[in-house]
Amino acid sequence: MNKPNKNSLANYLHTKKDEGKEKHVPVIYCPEEVTAGEIFEIKIAIGEEVPHPNTWEHHIKWIQVFVKEENKEPVHVATFDLGPTIAEPKVTVAMKLNKSATIHAVEYCNIHGLWESYAEIKVSG
Ligand SMILES: [Fe+2]
Numbered sequence: 001m002n003k004p005n006k007n008s009l010a011n012y013l014h015t016k017k018d019e020g021k022e023k024h025v026p027v028i029y030c031p032e033e034v035t036a037g038e039i040f041e042i043k044i045a046i047g048e049e050v051p052h053p054n055t056w057e058h059h060i061k062w063i064q065v066f067v068k069e070e071n072k073e074p075v076h077v078a079t080f081d082l083g084p085t086i087a088e089p090k091v092t093v094a095m096k097l098n099k100s101a102t103i104h105a106v107e108y109c110n111i112h113g114l115w116e117s118y119a120e121i122k123v124s125g
Contacts, residue, residue, distance in 0.1 A: 013106070014115045023050045024115040026063065026105035033122040036098050044080075044105045046089035046115075058111050059084035063091055066104040074104060097123050 004010035016025045023046065030042040046052055046060050053059065061084075065077040080091045089107065100123045106116045 009114075012113055014113060016117065018115075023047050023052060024060075024107065024109055024112055026107050026115065026117045028103055028105050028117060028119040030103055030119050030121055032120075033124055034097060035125040036123050037096055037125075039094055039096050041092050041094050042103060043090065043092045044107075045091075046107055052089065052109070054085055054088065056084050059109070060089035061108045061110050063089060063105065063107045065093060066106070067095075067097065067101045068104060069099045069101045077103075097121060099123055 014024065019025055025046075027045045027048045028042060029045070031040055034040050042065070044063055044065060046063070060082055062082060063080045065079075066074040067077050068074040077095055078091075078093045082089060100121065102118050102120055104116060104118045106114060108114055
């Protein structure tokens with residue numbers, strides 16, 4: 001992939017290397033390997049090490065999950081739109097895969113922007 005244009009949103013997608021005191025990077029809990037077509041659950045959590053603030057002024061607004069198989073475009077799996085102060089940024093989604101893929105989690109903090117992480121899942125059978 002080419003380096004993003006200086007105006008591209010991709011320049012503002014933070015990763016673990018950008019992490020400061022607060023923990024914004026989504027932590028993905030998923031099996032390393034699943035059977036093709038088998039339903040399994042993944043959990044995405046923000047603030048596992050240091051809790052992220054959850055106030056009207058500063059909160060995790062949404063979490064999105066994508067799946068990307070090799071040589072294909074990412075496919076949207078789920079969007080979680082979180083209400084501040086009550087909903088915690090810890091979500092679970094049931095899913096299934098037919099081919100090995102990378103799970104991408106993206107979250108938006110209303111002050112600190114977009115953060116992403118990813119995990120590989122191997123599909124057997
Ligand atoms: Fe934040």
